[in-house]
Amino acid sequence: MSIMDRLKSLLGKKPPKADTTELIYIYLPEALQPIERGDRYDDPLDADLQLRGLGCVSGGGTQMGDELPDGSRRIESCSVDVDATNVAAARVFLRQELPLLGCIRGTQLWYREHDVPLMDAFDGTTWLTDQARDDLHPGFEF
Numbered sequence: 001m002s003i004m005d006r007l008k009s010l011l012g013k014k015p016p017k018a019d020t021t022e023l024i025y026i027y028l029p030e031a032l033q034p035i036e037r038g039d040r041y042d043d044p045l046d047a048d049l050q051l052r053g054l055g056c057v058s059g060g061g062t063q064m065g066d067e068l069p070d071g072s073r074r075i076e077s078c079s080v081d082v083d084a085t086n087v088a089a090a091r092v093f094l095r096q097e098l099p100l101l102g103c104i105r106g107t108q109l110w111y112r113e114h115d116v117p118l119m120d121a122f123d124g125t126t127w128l129t130d131q132a133r134d135d136l137h138p139g140f141e142f
Contacts, residue, residue, distance in 0.1 A: 021055055021083035022111070024090055026098070029106035031075040034062055041080050041101055045094070054093055055084040087111055095120060095127045110135075 032040065037060060046057035059081040064073040084090035094109055105124035110133060112118065119133040 021085055022087050023058075024055075024082040024084050024087060024094065025110040026080040026082065026094065027106075027108040027110060028078045028080070028103060029076075030078060030104060032062075032078050033075070034060070034078075037062070037078045037080070041098075041103075044101060045080065045082070045097065048097060049082065049084075049090065049093070052089075052093060054086055054090040055082055057081065058083040084111075087113075091120060091129075095122075095129075098122070108133075 026041070028037070028041065030037075042057045042060055049055050049057065057080055061079045061081075062075055063077045063079070065076045067073050082090060082094070091109055091111065098107060099122070103122060105122060107122040109120040110117070111120075113130075117133045117136070119131050120127050120129045121131055122128075
């Protein structure tokens with residue numbers, strides 16, 4: 001089966017969630033609307049993670065800023081949730097792929113190792129890996 005046939009067969013289908021998946025939270029300091037985030041990050045990452053057997057994109061979010069005087073709110077950042085079957089291998093893949101997709105300085109991969117919250121942080125050129133992290137995932141206290 002060609003890669004294109006494999007991609008086509010995977011689109012629109014999520015594999016059953018393995019009992020051994022672990023969350024990797026991708027923090028993106030970009031003001032992207034949900035559809036734009038999906039087109040730019042969620043969809044290509046999901047397809048490639050599944051092709052490699054590393055997991056799948058399981059969700060995402062948009063962090064809104066404080067309400068402005070006119071009642072509107074600006075997007076401050078967005079995120080992508082990855083259910084990884086192999087956190088170490090998924091992190092390697094994500095650190096390679098995210099810059100190719102155009103991620104900017106300040107992008108972070110949040111994960112846990114031995115229940116310790118850690119992150120990999122992109123400085124615009126390289127990734128600083130295994131950094132201590134105090135922030136928690138907004139929905140899961142991860």
